[in-house]
Amino acid sequence: MKIPELKIGDIILKAPIIQGGMGVGVSRSSLAAAVAAEGGLGVISGAQIGFDEPDFETNTLEANIRSLKAHIKSAKEKSNNGFIGVNLMVAMKNYAELVKASVEAKADVIISGAGLPLDLPKFVENTKVKIIPIVSSLKAARIITTSWKKTYNREADAIIIEGPEAGGHLGFKFNDLTEHTAQDLETITAEIIEYFKSINLNIPIIVAGGIYNGYDIAKFLKLGAQGVQMATRFVPTFECDASEEYKSTYIKAQKEDIIITKSPVGLPGRAIRNDFLKNLEENGKENITKCYRCLNHCDPADTPYCITMALINAVKGNVNEGLLFVGSNAYRCDKIESVKDVMKSLLKELQEA
Ligand SMILES: Cc1cc2nc3c(=O)[nH]c(=O)nc-3n(C[C@H](O)[C@H](O)[C@H](O)COP(=O)(O)O)c2cc1C
Known part of the structure; x- marks a missing residue:
């Protein structure tokens, strides 16, 4: 064909x-x-x-x-x-x-x-x-x-x-x-x-x-x-533009590490349950020191975390303090x-x- x-x-x-x-x-x-x-x-x-x-x-x-x-x-x-x-x-x-x-x-x-x-x-x-x-x-x-x-x-x-x-x-x-x-x-x-x-x-x-x-x-x-x-x-x-640490987190991910989480964007998202998400589960909210005004509907006073910061941490390789999105097949x-x-x-x- x-x-x-x-x-x-x-x-x-x-x-x-x-x-x-x-x-x-x-x-x-x-x-x-x-x-x-x-x-x-x-x-x-x-x-x-x-x-x-x-x-x-x-x-x-x-x-x-x-x-x-x-x-x-x-x-x-x-x-x-x-x-x-x-x-x-x-x-x-x-x-x-x-x-x-x-x-x-x-x-x-x-x-x-x-x-x-x-x-x-x-x-x-x-x-x-x-x-x-x-x-x-x-x-x-x-x-x-x-x-x-x-x-x-x-x-x-x-x-x-x-x-x-x-x-x-x-x-x-x-x-x-x-x-x-x-x-x-x-x-x-x-x-x-x-x-x-x-x-x-x-x-x-x-x-x-x-x-x-x-x-x-x-x-x-x-x-x-x-x-x-x-x-x-x-x-x-x-060729992927993310850090080596980001890529190796994908390689290490097991099926049970892939979860649905709530994001400040107001939509659910699929991500790897790493230290960042475990800490959020325990503490409910992180301390936000700067707002990048990236989203139409996000109020730093009540958002659980700053999504800009979390995604930048991840892509730069600080994966334990970052949010890593994944599709459901990432464990493969x-x-x-x-x-x-x-x-x-x-x-x-x-x-x-
Ligand atoms: C790390 C990551 C970041 C993503 N970021 C965006 C984004 O910024 N905007 C968007 O529309 N979709 C985003 N997506 C969704 C993808 O573009 C794509 O439609 C989806 O992941 C396809 O499913 P798959 O990952 O199982 O192939 C993202 C997906 C991943 C895995």
Whole structure:
């Protein structure tokens, strides 16, 4: 079987694989470029991307914009003009500024979840930048597609459906995740495919959450998806932008270490139960000394911890004081590989399947 291409408007990806954006700093230009060079879509996370800029503490927005633009440019160069996307969460305070910066820096695609990106079309008007919302239910897919059509007379260029096995923040109720009563990815995908047929909307369906090997990819392509988004599998790679300590925590993680936790973003998330989360369980709240004003709905007086600080600690290697997001399959990671090898085995398995 020939590997099916993923077409997103005039973008043609030789591998039907999007590398999921991972903040803070886990997917920057190194990982994104490596995936793009192998024919997938490399995705940079824009969340607090300037964390290692000298003026991040005093001039956070400018530092983030400068760093984001530099990473987009670098990823395009390193991948020899491969396709590069930027993941920006709607829940972030400077969402609009970061979308505009991504467009200016010539990102190919903007991917947005953690809220409904209802205004996203406005920021890319008169450009070729593709826009892809992330949803976790038929309801969210319906609201976004209806609103974009009505307000901007435009369609999404593709849609990412993220199921309950994904890493990072999850668009499901906490109890449905812990009690395994959340709708599964297969069911949500079937519902959205059916709905799109009913309204004659013909855009690529991309699925995410718990996809680990080429056989998983094949399964979802058979169910009617055109591509997948994968994140966890790309963390234990040489090119991933996180610290060695971050990657080795993934390698060491056992199934029982992977839990659902509450995040200051107001959504549940899947993470590794490390010292940081154990301390929070005991103490309830950490002492917050500085607010980075990163989220629309976060009050330092009553948030249990500062998510910016926790994610920066983790990516820099201070993993015991940091928050490490993971997909439910992270316990299966057992070695650090090159992105080239990961992509090769994914495509080989896909072909076999
Ligand atoms: C470490 C980590 C960080 C993530 N950060 C983000 C993020 O900033 N924004 C976002 O939309 N999704 C984020 N995600 C979700 C991924 O982009 C992806 O959709 C999801 O993890 C796919 O499931 P998988 O990890 O099982 O492949 C993150 C996932 C991980 C594992």
